[in-house]
Amino acid sequence: MLQPKTEGLAGALEEILRRFAPKNHTAVEFTPQTRLMEEVGIDSPRMIDIVLEIEDRFGFTIADEDAQNVRTFGELMELVQDHA
Numbered sequence: 001m002l003q004p005k006t007e008g009l010a011g012a013l014e015e016i017l018r019r020f021a022p023k024n025h026t027a028v029e030f031t032p033q034t035r036l037m038e039e040v041g042i043d044s045p046r047m048i049d050i051v052l053e054i055e056d057r058f059g060f061t062i063a064d065e066d067a068q069n070v071r072t073f074g075e076l077m078e079l080v081q082d083h084a
Contacts (some may be wrong), residue, residue, distance in 0.1 A: 009084075013076060016053050020046045032074025040073075042054060 014030045017040060021028070025041040028034060036042040042050065051067045060083045070076050 009077060009080060010073075012057065013054070013073070013080065016050055016057070017042065017073070017076075020050050020053075027030065031074045032072060032077065034073040035071060036073065036076065037071070060084075 006026050008027065017030070017036070018026055020042065022041040022070070025039070028040050031033060033053055034040065036047070047067060047070075055061055062079065070079055
């Protein structure tokens with residue numbers, strides 16, 4: 001079970017990802033193991049948009065190399081938690 005702070009973060013990140021996911025991937029269930037490229041259809045240009053949205057919403061900057069290493073929803077959550 002996710003902690004309340006993590007649960008809120010997961011919901012916010014899921015909302016952002018669903019907005020940028022291709023229409024045929026919007027029903028994906030997000031777990032820490034969900035692969036962003038393969039399961040959600042997030043490609044490099046979409047990931048840039050997602051990172052910019054996260055930076056705007058949470059008020060910090062994510063280094064390009066950190067964003068490029070994110071493969072799963074759990075890794076994305078860890079990245080945001082590390083900056084919070």
